[in-house]
Amino acid sequence: MTWTFSAAAPVIDESGASRLAARSDRSGWAPDGTPRGVVVAHDIAEVQQTLAFASEHGFPVVTRGAGSGLAGGASAGEGAIVLDLSRLDRIVSIDPVDAVAHVQPGVSAAALDAAAAEYGLRYAPDPGSFSTSTIGGNIATNAGGNRAATTGSTRDAVLALDVVLADGSLVQLGRETVRGVVGLDLVSLVVGSEGTLGAVVGATLRLTPRPVGSAVAAATFADAEAGAEASAALALAGLRPVSIELIDGRTLEAIDALRGSALSQGAGAYLLVRAEGRGAEAEIAEVAAVLAQTAIEVETTGDDERARELASVRRDALAAIEARGPAIIEDVAVPRSRLAEAIRGIDEISESLGVDVHVLAHAGDGGIHPVLRLDDDGPASQLDAARTIDAILELALRLGGTVSAEHGVGALKRRWARIELGDSVVELQRRVQAAFDPNGILNPGKAL
Amino acid sequence: MTWTFSAAAPVIDESGASRLAARSDRSGWAPDGTPRGVVVAHDIAEVQQTLAFASEHGFPVVTRGAGSGLAGGASAGEGAIVLDLSRLDRIVSIDPVDAVAHVQPGVSAAALDAAAAEYGLRYAPDPGSFSTSTIGGNIATNAGGNRAATTGSTRDAVLALDVVLADGSLVQLGRETVRGVVGLDLVSLVVGSEGTLGAVVGATLRLTPRPVGSAVAAATFADAEAGAEASAALALAGLRPVSIELIDGRTLEAIDALRGSALSQGAGAYLLVRAEGRGAEAEIAEVAAVLAQTAIEVETTGDDERARELASVRRDALAAIEARGPAIIEDVAVPRSRLAEAIRGIDEISESLGVDVHVLAHAGDGGIHPVLRLDDDGPASQLDAARTIDAILELALRLGGTVSAEHGVGALKRRWARIELGDSVVELQRRVQAAFDPNGILNPGKAL
Ligand SMILES: Cc1cc2nc3c(=O)[nH]c(=O)nc-3n(C[C@H](O)[C@H](O)[C@H](O)COP(=O)(O)OP(=O)(O)OC[C@H]3O[C@@H](n4cnc5c(N)ncnc54)[C@H](O)[C@@H]3O)c2cc1C
Ligand SMILES: Cc1cc2nc3c(=O)[nH]c(=O)nc-3n(C[C@H](O)[C@H](O)[C@H](O)COP(=O)(O)OP(=O)(O)OC[C@H]3O[C@@H](n4cnc5c(N)ncnc54)[C@H](O)[C@@H]3O)c2cc1C
Numbered sequence: 026m027t028w029t030f031s032a033a034a035p036v037i038d039e040s041g042a043s044r045l046a047a048r049s050d051r052s053g054w055a056p057d058g059t060p061r062g063v064v065v066a067h068d069i070a071e072v073q074q075t076l077a078f079a080s081e082h083g084f085p086v087v088t089r090g091a092g093s094g095l096a097g098g099a100s101a102g103e104g105a106i107v108l109d110l111s112r113l114d115r116i117v118s119i120d121p122v123d124a125v126a127h128v129q130p131g132v133s134a135a136a137l138d139a140a141a142a143e144y145g146l147r148y149a150p151d152p153g154s155f156s157t158s159t160i161g162g163n164i165a166t167n168a169g170g171n172r173a174a175t176t177g178s179t180r181d182a183v184l185a186l187d188v189v190l191a192d193g194s195l196v197q198l199g200r201e202t203v204r205g206v207v208g209l210d211l212v213s214l215v216v217g218s219e220g221t222l223g224a225v226v227g228a229t230l231r232l233t234p235r236p237v238g239s240a241v242a243a244a245t246f247a248d249a250e251a252g253a254e255a256s257a258a259l260a261l262a263g264l265r266p267v268s269i270e271l272i273d274g275r276t277l278e279a280i281d282a283l284r285g286s287a288l289s290q291g292a293g294a295y296l297l298v299r300a301e302g303r304g305a306e307a308e309i310a311e312v313a314a315v316l317a318q319t320a321i322e323v324e325t326t327g328d329d330e331r332a333r334e335l336a337s338v339r340r341d342a343l344a345a346i347e348a349r350g351p352a353i354i355e356d357v358a359v360p361r362s363r364l365a366e367a368i369r370g371i372d373e374i375s376e377s378l379g380v381d382v383h384v385l386a387h388a389g390d391g392g393i394h395p396v397l398r399l400d401d402d403g404p405a406s407q408l409d410a411a412r413t414i415d416a417i418l419e420l421a422l423r424l425g426g427t428v429s430a431e432h433g434v435g436a437l438k439r440r441w442a443r444i445e446l447g448d449s450v451v452e453l454q455r456r457v458q459a460a461f462d463p464n465g466i467l468n469p470g471k472a473l
Numbered sequence: 474m475t476w477t478f479s480a481a482a483p484v485i486d487e488s489g490a491s492r493l494a495a496r497s498d499r500s501g502w503a504p505d506g507t508p509r510g511v512v513v514a515h516d517i518a519e520v521q522q523t524l525a526f527a528s529e530h531g532f533p534v535v536t537r538g539a540g541s542g543l544a545g546g547a548s549a550g551e552g553a554i555v556l557d558l559s560r561l562d563r564i565v566s567i568d569p570v571d572a573v574a575h576v577q578p579g580v581s582a583a584a585l586d587a588a589a590a591e592y593g594l595r596y597a598p599d600p601g602s603f604s605t606s607t608i609g610g611n612i613a614t615n616a617g618g619n620r621a622a623t624t625g626s627t628r629d630a631v632l633a634l635d636v637v638l639a640d641g642s643l644v645q646l647g648r649e650t651v652r653g654v655v656g657l658d659l660v661s662l663v664v665g666s667e668g669t670l671g672a673v674v675g676a677t678l679r680l681t682p683r684p685v686g687s688a689v690a691a692a693t694f695a696d697a698e699a700g701a702e703a704s705a706a707l708a709l710a711g712l713r714p715v716s717i718e719l720i721d722g723r724t725l726e727a728i729d730a731l732r733g734s735a736l737s738q739g740a741g742a743y744l745l746v747r748a749e750g751r752g753a754e755a756e757i758a759e760v761a762a763v764l765a766q767t768a769i770e771v772e773t774t775g776d777d778e779r780a781r782e783l784a785s786v787r788r789d790a791l792a793a794i795e796a797r798g799p800a801i802i803e804d805v806a807v808p809r810s811r812l813a814e815a816i817r818g819i820d821e822i823s824e825s826l827g828v829d830v831h832v833l834a835h836a837g838d839g840g841i842h843p844v845l846r847l848d849d850d851g852p853a854s855q856l857d858a859a860r861t862i863d864a865i866l867e868l869a870l871r872l873g874g875t876v877s878a879e880h881g882v883g884a885l886k887r888r889w890a891r892i893e894l895g896d897s898v899v900e901l902q903r904r905v906q907a908a909f910d911p912n913g914i915l916n917p918g919k920a921l
Contacts, residue, residue, distance in 0.1 A: 120808075120810060121708075121709060122705050122708050122709055122809055122810040123708075123808045123809050123810045124708060124809075125808070145711045166654065167654045167658075169652055169654075173652060174652070178652070180661075190901075194897060196895075196897055196898055196901060197895070197898070198898065200874075200875050201808050201873045201874070202807060202808055202838070202839055202873075202874055202875050202878070203622055203806075203809075203838040203839065204617055204621060204626070204806040204835070204838050204839065204840045204878040204879060205806055205875035205877070205878060206614065206615045206617075206665050206875075206878065206879055206880070206881050206882075207875055207876060207877050207882055207886070207890045207893050207894065208882070208890060208893075208894050208898065208899075208902055208920075208921070209662055209665070209666055209670075209906070209921070210615075210628070210661045210662055210664065210665055211662075211898070211901065211902065211905070213628075213658045213661030213662065214657055214658055214659075214661065214662050214905075216658065217654050217657070217658055218657055222657075233713070234711035234712070234713055235711070237711070257570050260569075260570050260571075260572060261569055261570055263593045263594075263682035263683070263685070264682070265681070302750065302751075302752055303750075303751065303752020303755045303756055304685075304750055304751020304752035307751045307752075308751055358650040358651075358652040358653055359650060360568075360571045360573070360649050360650055361570055361571050361572075361651075362568060362570040362571045387652070390650070390651040390652050391650050391651065391652065392652045425649045425650075426648075426649070426650055427650050427652070427653040427654075428655060429653070429654050429655050430650070430652040430653060430654065431652060431654055432654070433654050434654075434655055434656070438655070442655045442656060445648075445655050445656075446655065446656050447644075447645070449642060449644055450644055450645070450646065450656070450659070451656075453638075453644060453659065453908065453909070454656055454657045454659065456908035456909075457657055457659070457662075457905055457908045457909075458657070459908070460901065460904035460905045460907070460908050461901070461904075461905075472656075473656070473657075
């Protein structure tokens, strides 16, 4: 085929290797076939040309950041054009008085945060893929992180977006000011739209001062349910530390196996609580007092070095599980008041279906990552995994929760998204999507 | 005409008095003609019946809360059905662990906040019309308040909405959990849509713990520009107190006239800074140190009674201005870094067009309420006011700001909204609106 663009032609990579790589993201899921080719865009004009060209020919377009997604959102199949924005990776400007950054979509949150730090500022959203994913991908998935319950998810940090629509036109959505109510909030709509409304080619992001002071509490409990109940007790006591991470006993065993530590001896769960700000030490003291009512042991520290050590348990958790064999990271949420119940239910599912499920939870807001550990990659294991995941998603909905807390619907959760949203809301979403992309060329078969 | 509903008929008030009252909101603006009648809904079914009926006949529907709006959003003209939701005013439930409230749309933020206080919680959005406006109206306008820069506007507090669409169908948007990324964010879209997407008949709202501790600083400056520059200095110093309110010299004179005080003697501006949380007193001490570099005088207090006295200057400001004659409350925002420049520009406009303009600003995020004081209600004064407002809106846009920080577009700012957004974004918004309301019966002629 011929790639004819109205103006200068973008670099198109039709090599087998690139096309193959673009078939999947970090979920490993790949659709049938291979994409037509990969356009690595180096400026906005190339993005516009690519989309105008695709529109003209009715070719599907899959916008891609770093491909770190866990829902198959960036996985591209037969006939698609992959629009890779990872090379648009400049931080355009940072204004220290407005505490606002202008960035291209390919920059990582870690790079932006480091640049902001020079002004005493930080970029608050902190997904685990902070250093490897792109901000464009974070915006498209509304990425969360450990602190999301208190400092917000990606959506809360976005003031304005430059978006190239399906027809190749460029629109500027939102505004430069923190306050403003003119027009429908199309910025919040594009955030989390998983590449179905347009390609994000620029963003105006809010920064916040780096926190003054921090403190950490780490506590062990008999089991994960007791840890979840302790986090509900913190909420009832009016405490909202910046993050509350819960790690279950199975995961502690994996960490012990990796490190040669003895965390799991005499403890069935680990709760890591972080407070920030001028009152951090006082807050952590109050946190510790509440935790002490049911914990086996509680340690608090205001020392950064010790805090890092206590936090390393959470940081190493995923690697420790993955060291034991193939793992699938799931992602649901339930109301905070149902967290203990959800953990009990996941345990029962794990037992009855015979798949090891580790639980990591953002306990402050009911986010849960059940991590399935498979014996091998074979079809029997995959089938067991699929049944286990279905049971967990069904449980999350039964408890008033959601089938995706932060990773997105992508290709993998479309059936469940429809169950969660209901047909009439899905139809409404489709109509809204069509207002942006009437011919449905943007990431078809994903999200909606 | 006959009001035929499929089921039990809602109470329809076709009396002249009700129809006349519904012609306007607190802006005073009224369109031509009078509405057909007012439906005072007592349950969701009545809302559904009204919208289905209106759809069938192609009658426009203006949803109305308390009518406290300042942009003519709820003002209803010839042929419209007014759908009054103020009687749906129940707080359905409050869950203290989840810190979530379920409410009907007619309840006021003040009533919800008072109910939340019994659990040590608060409803954070704090518009000046806290006690008089409805939460449905707050949601429809994304109402802000003094604290919005730090504790968020109404949008930040909304998790889920029950919405009756133009065709009378009821949809549930959003979710009960704080985290969640399934589907397009239609909740954020409905928030701020000024009654053009559907009637909000229920809301799930986030509550937050009532703050532990607070402290206040009040400072006087030579003029409002100096106050604005001091607030930029606070931002640069990494300080983000919960609110920073700026009051100009003209307003201080009005307050002196009302109270017999002497605030304006030797001071041309007043800056009121509030900090909350465990570190409030330490934060206010840092704030005071920055302010002291340029202020005439700075006072700090951790005492509630004294804090209330210091804050009364802001609380009485509007009444003091209105005591001098007819007043128009305007509403723009600029990036924080341009606030001093905006104030200087407003002063120049006031001088050159001969209309007294008082300035109240949410200095923490660049929100500005220029308050025009007219000599009388006559047509010459109205014309001067219109020219002054146009010049102020043009100034806000020139400085990278917005023509409405919180009051909305309503009927009064449509022309300016189009200038701010640009034709292509307005067309996109129209298409999105049509996805909800294909026949355009919801608040036509408003917002978009
Ligand atoms: C180790 C690990 C930890 C993780 N931790 C977290 C976590 O804590 N929280 C969390 O939310 N996620 C997490 N993730 C998931 C993933 O990193 C996020 O979803 C991330 O936001 C994806 O960014 P990306 O640049 O890799 O996007 P991709 O995977 O390339 O794409 C993701 C989706 O966004 C779309 N997209 C990408 N860029 C654009 C653009 N510029 N314009 C329009 N659409 C675009 C794609 O079409 C696709 O639908 C983790 C993943 C890994 C591997
Ligand atoms: C003294 C005073 C102080 C104010 N201070 C502030 C402030 O600090 N911040 C601020 O943002 N505003 C402020 N306002 C403006 C006004 O109070 C807000 O816009 C408020 O949110 C309007 O609520 P309401 O119930 O009066 O709505 P209305 O005026 O009745 O309606 C406003 C708009 O919302 C729509 N609407 C109302 N209810 C619903 C519903 N249930 N579903 C769908 N659409 C609906 C209407 O169609 C209309 O477009 C102030 C007003 C006054 C008079």
